Amino acid sequence: MERRQLEYFLALVEHGGFTNAARVLRVAQPSLSHAIAALETELGGPLFHRLPHGAVLTAAGAALVEPARQVGRDLATATASVREVLGLSGGRLDIVAQTTLAVDPLAAMVGRFARQHPKVGIRVTDPERGSEVGHLVRTGQCELGLVNAAVPTPELDGIELAEQHLLLVLPPRRPESEPLPRPGSGPVPVRLADLAALRLVATPDGTEIRDVLAAALLEIGLTLNVAVETAHRAMIVPLVLAGAGASLLPRSMAEEAAGKGAVLCATEPALSYRGRLVWRSGPRSPAADRFVAMTREHYAAR
Structure with a gap:
């Protein structure tokens, strides 16, 4: 079994067919087909079902995916280590x-x-x-x-990172009826009970900041009032600035929003998250x- 064969195999897995994989690898399709056929002969069975519009893994092929990726990673590590020793x-x-x-x-x-x-x-x-x-x-x-420290990562080594604080980001202009700080009134903390009454711009269930906020509100018997849900995180600050709702953001994103006119508030109690490398x-x-x-x-x- 050669490194090139495993690279070809993984390219087929990732791109779903011989034509696409050959284009990405910049090899002739017959060369790719020959290399995969030789690998299948060596292993004793087909790794792919050849279909009119692509290639689908057989059970044997599926069993090879993870070991092939590990071999590729280990070879890359070995190569990099040698280059490091050689001063490259x-x-x-x-x-x-x-x-x-x-x-x-x-x-x-x-x-x-x-x-x-x-x-x-x-x-x-x-x-x-x-x-x-x-x-x-x-x-x-x-x-x-890099994962939220609350997410289980069995079989992996890791380091917990320093705590990251979240800030509430409010639109530049809001209804006078809202009992929250107005622009220029200073960093007055917002209680969680008041935060629950806000229309929020949030990412979907299962994403880290939404989970932090939902868990904090659940402890005091309240739920989120999500006005706009989006998986496009680049939309969040523009949505807040456009008045669609408020959002809870990491400090760096919150300060960027403030530079465009949004109002920043701390929460009481403070909300935070922690990552693990x-x-x-x-x-x-x-x-x-x-x-x-x-x-x-x-x-x-x-």
């Missing part, structure tokens, strides 16, 4: 992170790392749910993951080792 720079770091954590604190973490190691390529992947982070790291699709046990690439070391030094919970 470069390499790649793949991180999967829930969106809110990607905004704060991961953006600052990646920025610090990129300044120190400008020749390392970094890719950040965004899953739909926090539960997917552990899966993507365990299967070798990403080397590091996770990775598989065993050898890591030099880039991942340095990122973990930097995280321990600058961002870990004290």
Whole structure:
């Protein structure tokens, strides 16, 4: 079994057919077909059902996916380690992170790392749910993951990060009837009971900030009043500025909104979330080792 065969196999898995995979790999389709057929002969059975409009994994093919990804990741780690010993720079770091954590604190973490190691390529992947982070790291699709600390990540090593506080972001203009701070009135805290009465712009159930707020309100017997639900997080600040509702955001996003005219308030009690950086046990690439070391030094919970 050759590395090239596994790379071709995984490309077929990811792109769903020989034509698409050959285009992405920049190889001739007959060469791809021959390599997969040779792999199937070596393993003793078909890995794909060949269909008119694509290729679907057989049970045997599905069993190969995770080991193939792990082999690919381990080979990349070995290559990067050798280059590090030889004094070469470069390499790649793949991180999967829930969106809110990607905004704060991961953006600052990646920025610090990129300044120190400008020749390392970094890719950040965004899953739909926090539960997917552990899966993507365990299967070798990403080397590091950043997940809400409340999400279980069995079989993974990790570091808990410092607490991140959330701020309430209100539209620049609101009805006079709302018993909340007006622009220019100062950072008056908003009680959770008052927050529950607001029309909110929120992400779907199962996303980290919505879960934090829903759990806090549930403790006092209240529920969310969601006016607009969107999975497009880039819409949240524009929706707040347009008067669609208020939102709870990480400090960096909240301060950006304030610069555009939104009103910021703390909550009483304060609401926060905490991330955990996770990775598989065993050898890591030099880039991942340095990122973990930097995280321990600058961002870990004290």
